[in-house]
Amino acid sequence: MPSQFTGVAEPDLVMAGATGSGVHRVRVVYRDNRGEAHDLPVDFARVEGELRRQVGDRAPGGTFVAFVPGAWAARDEVVTRLDLRALMGTGKLELSDFARRERQQLRAAYAACAHLMPAVGDFPKDPAPESVERVMGPHMDCVEQRRPPSPIEVIAYDRHGDVIERWAEPLAVPMRQADLFPKGPLPWDERPAHGDAIGEPVVLAAGRAPGGARYEFFVERIGPDDRATGICNMLWWPRFQQAGAGGSCGPTLPPQGAFGRRSPEDVMAKPFGFLTDVRPATGHWILSGYARPRVTRVLVTWEGREAPANLARVDAALSEQMGASEPFGFWVAFVPRSARHAKFEIVAYDGDGGEIGRYEYRSDVTN
Helix, strand or coil, rough: CCHCCCCCCCCCCEEEEEECCCCCCCEEECCCCCCCCCEEEEEEEEEEEEEEHHHHHCCCEEEEEEEHHHHHHHHCCCHHHHHCCCCCCCCCCCCCCHHHHHHHHHHHHHHCHHHHCCHHHHHHCCHHHHHHHHHHHHHHHHHHCCCCCCCEEEEECCCCEEEEEEECCCCCCCCHHHHCCCCCCCCCCCCCCCEEEEEEEEEEEECCCCCCEEEEEEEEEHHHCCCEEEEEEEECCCCCCHCCCEEEEEECCCCCCCEECCCCCCCCECCCCCCEECCCCCCEEEEEEEEEECCEEEEEEECCEEEEEEEEEEEHHHHHHHHHCCEEEEEEEEEEEHCCEEEEEEEEEECCCCEEEEEECCCCCCC
């Protein structure tokens, strides 16, 4: 976890994973910044015999562990290049000239292969990996031929010593959907949907971003055989396919953690997720979250500035239609790009206009 790096200049990095039952040896290769390859010691064990009988057939076929020495990782900026301290960007870590060139090379690979990215309508309704890989194959192959090599590669061998699979730890380069598609607005003919969605989606919140682009948050119940096992809150930009569609899914709505890990009652409104880059739909960041039922207005403030939020209030009837556990509020706000690392306050008001809660939020830390 990122917190484990606090105060450590040269942390050893661990590579751990599972294998299929056909794997009999695992090799982990580390490539330094000069391009030289080094085999790392690997602790590999197959899950078989009495252990297999104890843990069951659904357990992995094997497990492996390997370590990258901290001195190597620090010298070659592995933490920064694999983005282990941040989810988007690199927070406050500085990139060297080498890491910057590597990111430029990867972005150039995506730009050169953008014409091979399939349209959203071409994606299969079947979510099986092989179905997605079949559609994405040409684009993925094109990027693979042009991207810089990863510092870590895992190679799996069968009982005869033949290579079954090669897997490279992906370089972490913040990419926008706009980098993956040709330029210009690409309208979506229909709202994107999960393959196992049940019934019709329910619109949760809709509006326009700065610049006029239309957005819509909608809720889907998902599950096999029309038996709901989860609820998804999804964001859709009807005129900008490049901005992508994303959201969160879980067993409940509002999701677990919507008001914090312990959900204290004094948290009236709180972001859920992070500031999100949705260019080219808008040059602003989008921030959204949940509010208690008694909240009637939400305001996002920072450094003497403010952005009013679009608040959608979900009553008992609508919450039942969505499959939600209770009435709630959902808010959406847009902040300028200059506020990327600002300290925000999410201010909640009741029906009389009185302030009933404040929540502090920083965009460069997990919340």
